[in-house]
Every structure is written in C-alpha cells, then in structure tokens.
Amino acid sequence: MTKIALVTGANRGLGRNIAVSIARHGRDVIVTYRGNASQAREVVAEIEALGRKAVALQLDLGVVASFAAFAETLRAALKETWGRDSFDYLINNAGHGEFAMIGDTTEAQFDGLFDVHVKGVFFLVQALLPLIADGGRTVNFSSGLTRVSYPGFSAYAAAKGAVEILTVYMAKELGARGITVNTVAPGAIETDFGGGLVRDNAEVNAQFAGMTALGRVGLPDDIGPMVASLLGEDNRWVTAQRIEVSGGQAI
Helix, strand or coil, X not given: CCCEEEECCCCCHHHHHHHHHHHHCCCEEEEEECCCHHHHHHHHHHHHHCCCCEEEEECCCCCHHHHHHHHHHHHHHHHHHHXXXXXXXXXXXXXXXXXXXXXXXXXXXXXXXXXXXXXXXXXXXXXXXXXXXXEEEEEEECCHHHCCCCCCCHHHHHHHHHHHHHHHHHHHXXXXXXXXXXXXXXXXXXXXXXXXXXXXXXXXXXHHHHCECCCCCECHHHHHHHHHHHCCHHHCCCCCCEEEECCCECC
16 A cells, blocks of 8 residues: 655755655655645645655644644545545654844744744644554654754754654654654755755855764755655664754764
8 A cells, every 4th residue: 555644844945855755765745835835736746747646735833723624634635535544654844943042032933933843743743643544654853953052043942852852752652553753853954944044144054064074064855865764664663763864963
C-alpha cells in the first residue's frame, strides 16, 4: 500500500523541499499552505510530475479552532484520492521566525511564535490522531538555536525548545500504537525564513558559515532528503530523538 505523508507549510521553502523529497522516495503527499494557493498548486504539479499523487489543503496552524474542520476536509480528501481513512506520516514543518532582541520583542511576536510552533503543533497532532495510521511517523521541527544561542532569536528558540519536550512526550504516548515521533533541528539554512536573513544577509550568512564544520550554511536540499529518509523502514527504531542537521554548527 502506498504511504501518504502530510507536510504542513509545504508551499514554499523547506516544506516544499521536504514534500518533493518525500515524493522522490516513492510516497504520496498532502501539501498544506496558509495563504498562497498558487504556490501549493505548483508543488502538487511538481509531485505529480514525479509520478506520485498529491493534494493541497489550506491550513493556518495559528488557528486551533479550525483544526476540527481541517480534519474532516482531510478525511474526505483521503477517501476521494486514495480510498483510505488514514495517512502515514505527519511532518510538522510550518512556522515562521521573528528576529528581535529581548528588549524589543513584543507580546504579539512572542504569542505568535508560541501559537504556531507549540500550541499549533500540539493541537494539530491531537486533532489528527484518529487519522494517523498505526505504525506511522511524526516529525516535528526544532532548530539549531536551541543548542547554540544567537542574539535576536530568544522567543523563537524558546518555542522550539518546547517542541523538543513535546516530541518526547508524544513519542511516549503514541508508542503504544507503533508511531515514532522525532524532532529534526536544522542549522542555519538559506530560505526565506525570517525574511531571508541567512539567505540574503551576507554578514549573517558568513557568521553562520564560520561556525559550521563543513564551512557553509545549509540549503533546503540538505534537509528535505534527510527527512524523507527518516520516514524509511530502516529508521523504524528511532523515536523521541532530537536529530540536528546542521553541518556541524558550533561543535
């Protein structure tokens, strides 16, 4: 039976790379997007060009009240496209960054980060538990910034630290169903994250490259294939782990 992955925030950046990488590994993909439907359709087309099935569904991870309706939409899409009432892999990638020193961080910025990265992840997993197949996989996303500090990312890193703890508890509670739960923690990556800070700011890019054993910052192609491989049968015994994918940042 074909395996199906749901990747949140898959219309652009790292999420798009993850979704396409999963398709290249022979799995079908449900792409979620918050606001840019045209980007999501492009990802669906790219996945279909690889010979895999894909659908795009709208989801705002910051609006927990919408999750019950999303679960019903997902249930209908699974039945219509795959003739199934479950999917196999949940990749909680969606999120955003805020770059602000502690003295300048607003309550709205702080709440927005925790609403999406922590509350959103927690309650989305809760809402989708009846649809995740036994023996499935959940992958949450943290950051290298939970291990190495960089001024301006305190609130973001605190939210990601909470995700790492959630991952351990999820792994414990879902283990009885054979569902593994792990955290992937990328280092600095060239995407539009945080307004493209690492990608577009040459000074920041050089700072992180200088901190990295392999001598450069990461690219989406350094992360997506790794996530796809984590879903493989060879990694069935890996759970409750924080897996840093940073090229040896600050070691």
